[in-house]
Amino acid sequence: MRIVAFDYRDIPNFPQSTVHGHAGRLVFGTLKGRPCVCMQGRFHLYEGYPIQKITMPMRIFKLLGVETVILTNAAGGLNQDYKVGDIMIIKDHLNMPGFAGNNPLAGPNNERFGVRFPCMSDAYDRELQQLALDVGSELGYSDFLREGVYCVLGGPSFETIAECRMLHKLGADAVGMSTVHEVIVARHCGMRVFALSLITNEAVMDYDSEEKANHEEVLQTGKQRAEQLERLVSTVVTRIEHNNNFA
Numbered sequence: 684m685r686i687v688a689f690d691y692r693d694i695p696n697f698p699q700s701t702v703h704g705h706a707g708r709l710v711f712g713t714l715k716g717r718p719c720v721c722m723q724g725r726f727h728l729y730e731g732y733p734i735q736k737i738t739m740p741m742r743i744f745k746l747l748g749v750e751t752v753i754l755t756n757a758a759g760g761l762n763q764d765y766k767v768g769d770i771m772i773i774k775d776h777l778n779m780p781g782f783a784g785n786n787p788l789a790g791p792n793n794e795r796f797g798v799r800f801p802c803m804s805d806a807y808d809r810e811l812q813q814l815a816l817d818v819g820s821e822l823g824y825s826d827f828l829r830e831g832v833y834c835v836l837g838g839p840s841f842e843t844i845a846e847c848r849m850l851h852k853l854g855a856d857a858v859g860m861s862t863v864h865e866v867i868v869a870r871h872c873g874m875r876v877f878a879l880s881l882i883t884n885e886a887v888m889d890y891d892s893e894e895k896a897n898h899e900e901v902l903q904t905g906k907q908r909a910e911q912l913e914r915l916v917s918t919v920v921t922r923i924e925h926n927n928n929f930a
């Protein structure tokens with residue numbers, strides 16, 4: 684496969700990755716004949732970027748003709764049935780920064796991209812969720828494939844025990860510091876969205892627990908499941924129906 688890659692620092696006005704584990708490259712290539720663009724590294728609120736800057740790549744993708752966005756993240760498991768290494772297909776989200784008014788669509792609406800008040804009850808494409816379940820089952824991943832609700836927080840501090848308990852009671856299965864802002868902007872401009880969380884650690888829910896959330900564990904679990912995640916995502920990509928607008 685031929686690829687062309689650009690460092691974020693060489694793209695005018697593009698934010699820079701500051702997080703360990705995020706390479707900071709935009710990579711163009713084809714996957715079984717399908718044109719793809721991949722971000723090696725994303726941006727987070729806790730890096731100090733305005734929320735509109737974090738999500739700017741979504742609008743660039745829209746302008747490039749992208750139809751479907753696939754997002755992945757590392758997340759802490761709140762659901763007591765989840766284990767480290769599980770892959771959760773995101774079926775819905777809780778947008779905590781959004782509750783406090785920090786939404787990437789705040790400010791004047793750019794009608795060129797979408798409507799003022801976009802619907803979010805269909806944010807995560809149901810056909811793509813089913814496709815991923817089918818592909819996961821074919822690949823023998825059913826034992827560690829889940830479906831659940833992702834909750835975004837601002838970070839960078841990990842959650843307290845009380846916060847984890849509250850988020851779980853509110854209906855979240857996993858917690859992290861990304862993805863939701865990108866989903867909102869991608870849906871606003873009409874791209875289909877599919878998203879996965881890798882459960883890299885168990886959120887600490889118990890005062891007797893000796894566990895402590897840490898970024899090293901997050902990176903390590905990411906490496907351990909990288910091959911399976913890659914196979915799942917690449918197989919889903921090759922099965923997505925498209926509109927032939929790149930043919």
Ligand SMILES: O=P(O)(O)O[C@H]1O[C@H](CO)[C@@H](O)[C@H]1O
Nearest residue numbers: 755756757859860861898901
């Ligand atoms: O959501 P991604 O970028 O995958 O990373 C997750 O892992 C980091 C914490 O270890 C945070 O950035 C959190 O959001």
